[in-house]
Amino acid sequence: MDQETRRGATLIAPPLLYALALLAVPLGAVLVFSFWTQDYLTVDRTPTLANYVKAATDPIYRTILGRSLVISGAVTVLTVLLAFPVAYYVSFHVRPDRKSLWLFLITIPFWTSYLLRIFLWKVMLGYNGVINSALTGLGIIDEPLTFILYNANAVVLTLSHAFAPFAILPIFVALEKIDRSLLEASRDLGETGVTTFFRVTLPLALPGVIAAILIVFIPTVGDYVTPAQVGGSEGTMIANLIQAHFGGLNDAPMGATLSIVAMASVTVIALALVWATRKLGGAR
Amino acid sequence: MLRAYTIAFLIFLYAPILLLPVFAFNDGTVIAFPLDGFTTKWFEELWTNAELHAALVNSLLVACASSVLAVLLGIAAARANIRYKFPGKTAAMGLIMLPLVLPEIIVAVSLLVVAIRILGLDLSLWTVVAAHVLICTPFAVAILNASFQSLDASLEEAAIDLGFTRGETFRLITLPLIMPGIVAALLISFTISLDEFIIAFFLTGSDPTLPVYIWSLLRFPRLIPVVMALGTILMVVSISILILAEWNRRRGLRRAGVADKGGFL
Amino acid sequence: MTEPLIRLKGIHKYYGDYHALRGIDLDIRAGEFFSLLGPSGCGKTTLLRTIAGFEDVSKGTVVIGGQDMTALPPNKRPTNMVFQSYAIFPHLTVAQNVGFGLRKAKGTSEEKAKRVAEALQMVGLAGYGDRAAHALSGGQRQRVALARALVLRPKVLLLDEPLSALDKKMREQMQVELIRLQRQVGITFILVTHDQEEALVMSDRIAVMFEGDVAQIAEAETLYRRPVSRRVAEFIGTMNFLPATVGGDEVVVAGLGRMPVSSLQNTATTEGESVAGFRPETATLLFPGQEATDRIAEGTVTEVVYYGDMTYYDVRLTGAADPVRISMRNVFGRPVLEIGAQARLSWSPGAVTLFR
Incomplete structure (x- = not known):
């Protein structure tokens, strides 16, 4: 082992050992746990697939897992669609020395307490909330709307709000990297502004869009607070179910199984997405 | 049109948090319209709430410990990543950065399983710190990667060439030049830890952190205006820290003589 | 030492x-x-x-x-x-x-x-x-x-x-x-x-x-x-290379003709195919009326590159496949040769190196 290798290995050792001990080992433990079963107050350590079978067949588990993925998917699509024009505006239409100010403005709300932001959406969407008060006050509706809180819609809206900066930043970074002379070249070669956007800008921004999709999709699948606050019974997601198994239901092995299933689903979807874009974009 | 859309989007982003001060100063216990008049009593109540003070102190302790430890680990990882080649580097960095793309509930569950079911530990603020270090380290590494990347390797070689040891070089050259990155990493880690709920919710013992305490308050409507007052203060503090971080970043750029190309984070 | x-x-x-x-x-x-x-x-x-x-x-x-x-x-x-x-x-x-x-x-x-x-x-x-x-x-x-x-x-x-x-x-x-x-x-x-x-x-x-x-x-x-x-x-400056054949004490260089090996600079020559080279400034194009100071080779100008103080001529020598480059200092009153002109090249064996 030469000197360089030894120095690098010595440096990486503390953070690596930390991650091994507090991440790799615990994840392994969860995996082992998921093959055990809860027998009233004790854990039966006989390895079995029973929990996985239950997760796959019990309608409650299937519904909630499916719903989590659908809600996250909807959040991801909505967030990225809403975020792209903002990133585009800041990158292409804001003076260079003002860009950091705009990004600053975009990120500020994100640094306010997450719990309170979610709670405030409840205030916005509630029966006597801001939106209903405003709409009845203006005489647009007679009775307060009820379909905007305690359901999946509320979860999608709230999560889209919470993850907006996460989608804007990677897209902005990708747009910033585009050499502006490429756009001029495209115009010079006879493309219009619109076709230039679709044939040059968008393909070059694709890595940023993919990053945004992953950054929004992965954590939202496992979000606990938003469904618990604004989701009601129709908006319950997998994290609430996992928490319930570790808490009130006292069935940690089943909770572990659900964690593994959730993580596996997210990983498969994320990898499929990355693979599909590689395939689409050729060998880039 | 794009500009109008962007401004509308900003209003959407700011709408909920603008309600914080509105209800913090509203003289009524129901968080709904119409408003009931101006009061500062919720802030006064904050002042006398001992449980809240304890939670705040807990959170500050956790955030300080987590951010310092995460940044120390982050410096080691980022430096190894940028400066050295060694077998298994990609895999090692992948594992260290993994919490960035892992739902937090998974981190919480896995640590809970190990701490309680395997090691039989009592949950305490230290279990929270241990977990927060894990999730803050990737952010610190990401920021410090950029710092080490923009640090010309020949600066360190020059100092060694001029007669200094590696340790002295790190202290005299490397540390001052990556200081803006260290400060940014500390601030971000601190903020993440201070605001983190679900892991703390799983791993905290009898001493709640501030988010865990706020969570418990959300179930008691009478106390919600107090939470609004607290939220208002937290918002002001967060924005102050952000402005400080931005100022620090710009100063770093100026020092390095680089033009500001924008891009917080 | x-x-x-x-x-x-x-x-x-x-x-x-x-x-x-x-x-x-x-x-x-x-x-x-x-x-x-x-x-x-x-x-x-x-x-x-x-x-x-x-x-x-x-x-x-x-x-x-x-x-x-x-x-x-x-x-x-x-x-x-x-x-x-x-x-x-x-x-x-x-x-x-x-x-x-x-x-x-x-x-x-x-x-x-x-x-x-x-x-x-x-x-x-x-x-x-x-x-x-x-x-x-x-x-x-x-x-x-x-x-x-x-x-x-x-x-x-x-x-x-x-x-x-x-x-x-x-x-x-x-x-x-x-x-x-x-x-x-x-x-x-x-x-x-x-x-x-x-x-x-x-x-x-x-x-x-x-x-x-x-x-x-x-x-x-x-x-x-x-x-x-x-x-x-090749790495230092410019050099013209011409194929050469060594036989006994003599060498034949394409375009330059036959000469004794000992009249050239050489780097451990072996019998058979070889390469001879000379720098552009070691040969001179003779202008009409000018007398040769050394040996003469005949050829045709194929390219003229004018640099102000200098002119570079590419000349294809009779009997050689590729042109050689000759650099000439421009002198007031002397015309620059044109492409296609017949050229007489004055060169000296002492400036030619024979490479392995």
Whole structure:
């Protein structure tokens, strides 16, 4: 082992050992746990697939897992669609020395307490909330709307709000990297502004869009607070179910199984997405 | 049109948090319209709430410990990543950065399983710190990667060439030049830890952190205006820290003589 | 003959499977301005960093001032380096940069301040001490880097492509200043460069390197006039190559004709197919009415490139496939030949080299 290798290995050792001990080992433990079963107050350590079978067949588990993925998917699509024009505006239409100010403005709300932001959406969407008060006050509706809180819609809206900066930043970074002379070249070669956007800008921004999709999709699948606050019974997601198994239901092995299933689903979807874009974009 | 859309989007982003001060100063216990008049009593109540003070102190302790430890680990990882080649580097960095793309509930569950079911530990603020270090380290590494990347390797070689040891070089050259990155990493880690709920919710013992305490308050409507007052203060503090971080970043750029190309984070 | 200041013996360097330095033997004398010249990737920078101690050698020894320094780290060696990027510490002032290495030296702070001032004076930056380092221009950074290295009075100053970041005018000015500085301080300079003109202008001796090996070590003039191989000849300046056939004591060069082998410069000629080369300025095109001073070859002008003070002619010699290039100084009143014109070439066998 030469000197360089030894120095690098010595440096990486503390953070690596930390991650091994507090991440790799615990994840392994969860995996082992998921093959055990809860027998009233004790854990039966006989390895079995029973929990996985239950997760796959019990309608409650299937519904909630499916719903989590659908809600996250909807959040991801909505967030990225809403975020792209903002990133585009800041990158292409804001003076260079003002860009950091705009990004600053975009990120500020994100640094306010997450719990309170979610709670405030409840205030916005509630029966006597801001939106209903405003709409009845203006005489647009007679009775307060009820379909905007305690359901999946509320979860999608709230999560889209919470993850907006996460989608804007990677897209902005990708747009910033585009050499502006490429756009001029495209115009010079006879493309219009619109076709230039679709044939040059968008393909070059694709890595940023993919990053945004992953950054929004992965954590939202496992979000606990938003469904618990604004989701009601129709908006319950997998994290609430996992928490319930570790808490009130006292069935940690089943909770572990659900964690593994959730993580596996997210990983498969994320990898499929990355693979599909590689395939689409050729060998880039 | 794009500009109008962007401004509308900003209003959407700011709408909920603008309600914080509105209800913090509203003289009524129901968080709904119409408003009931101006009061500062919720802030006064904050002042006398001992449980809240304890939670705040807990959170500050956790955030300080987590951010310092995460940044120390982050410096080691980022430096190894940028400066050295060694077998298994990609895999090692992948594992260290993994919490960035892992739902937090998974981190919480896995640590809970190990701490309680395997090691039989009592949950305490230290279990929270241990977990927060894990999730803050990737952010610190990401920021410090950029710092080490923009640090010309020949600066360190020059100092060694001029007669200094590696340790002295790190202290005299490397540390001052990556200081803006260290400060940014500390601030971000601190903020993440201070605001983190679900892991703390799983791993905290009898001493709640501030988010865990706020969570418990959300179930008691009478106390919600107090939470609004607290939220208002937290918002002001967060924005102050952000402005400080931005100022620090710009100063770093100026020092390095680089033009500001924008891009917080 | 005195002991050389630097003696490299059998230096090998491997990066994994890549053989970066392939058994380098090199002696550098005290007070010499020595250049390592070669295309990028030839190992010249690696060799310089080996002398500085930044690269540990896989095999071989580095002796500086009679002492084996192979295992010593850079901070223990009597060498100082001017980096390609200059490596000026951006958080320090000019004076703090120059005085950086003196922090460890003995002496009072007044003495050190005086040495810093002297060093700045020497590189033409007197009075710049309080400037912030990041506010300097490229040329000024270069001077600060020089002062910072020289203030420690090293035995050897190592310069890694120090002029490559400067524009052409600035580069030429710094070349002259470096020569002046080297004569003034008398320290051994070792320069790494890929620019053959820079090496020719500045150095007492030059080592030409290809692919981790030294091809030739010589003074500038020898290197230009007597390159040991076709590769060295091609790398330094321009040379025309013509196929040649050696038979016994005689050689036939395409376009130039038959002549005794002994009349040419040659590098260990073997019997059979070979290559002969000459520099563009060693032959002359004869203008109408001009008498030949040496041997004559006939041909046709195929290309004319006008440079103002010079004109380059490509001439296809009768009996040769590819044209040769001839450079001619333009003289007032003499017409420039046109493409297609018949040309008579006056050349001398002594300027032709026969390569293996």
